[in-house]
Amino acid sequence: MKELQERIRKEGKVLPGNIIKVDGFLNHRVDTHLMEAIAREFEKYFDVGGITMVLTAEASGIALATICAQEYNVPMVFAKKAKSDNIEGGLYRSEVFSYTYKKKVTQILSKEWMGPDDRVLIIDDFMANGEAVRGLCDLVSQAGATLVGVGIAVEKGFQGGGDRLRASNINYHALAVIDRVDGDTIVFRD
């Protein structure tokens, strides 16, 4: 997606440790009009007319997933990081290793909000090693729901998460795949 790649090139910053910061428009300050453009772009790759919900992970995926759910006219559900005491009873759980937080995180989802009749599109803003998405796919599977696809705005292509998904039979699409970083220059995969 040209518009997204241009924003990353223009406003993205490369920090030590291959951290790519896009927090001026994607995941700290959020440009909602860009989110709308991304939501429309995903419609080229996923049959959004057939989904019953958009699923994402707390926290930074919520903004994009909300705009997508609005565009596709379905609810947005986000898996929470375990800890809160305000969710009763039956939960799906998955354990993932967070690259950002350098520790294990438990994603939880109330059984009330996903079941066998659901057709789920997973949306996230950013993917590195793909752990958060792996956990979300696992929640969909626990619910006996149908995974329609996985849509990611920005993929760090050199960390393997996207390649594993492309090698699976999941309908996976990322709108900007960063292949490598040459000094300060961000190089995209074609």
Added chain:
Amino acid sequence: MKELQERIRKEGKVLPGNIIKVDGFLNHRVDTHLMEAIAREFEKYFDVGGITMVLTAEASGIALATICAQEYNVPMVFAKKAKSDNIEGGLYRSEVFSYTYKKKVTQILSKEWMGPDDRVLIIDDFMANGEAVRGLCDLVSQAGATLVGVGIAVEKGFQGGGDRLRASNINYHALAVIDRVDGDTIVFRD
């Protein structure tokens, strides 16, 4: 706001410890059309034409704040819980006590995304003791920005956060104020 109160009455659940669960439409599964109605309702109370950003706190405020920012045509910025290693350099910080997590949480905000010229509308989905909002107001003050107002969807009126804000000179408005819980019945303040 009638529509919001009706949804709370119909779908809200009261759990032991005065926990009011509205996670079917507000903060776990999110009804984006209701968020749009809430965003339009806030326009009655705040001069949204004069703001430069909507500010909220990670995580559950993000969905509502995103739809508000979209409606008002400004960026949405969310304060993060400290821990992530992907924000460089200068940060505003505030310490708050999280009622949900029963511990101290540090909210952080990159200095890049708020400054003295900003006019900020704080939006959150839910307020109990008002700690998260107090922290956000503190961030606005550290930035030397102007606080235009504080808009909350659901206030637990019996926990004091809203009353403290009403007693201050902040333009504060909550769209549904829960005054008390009688058994399973949620009673709203007029």
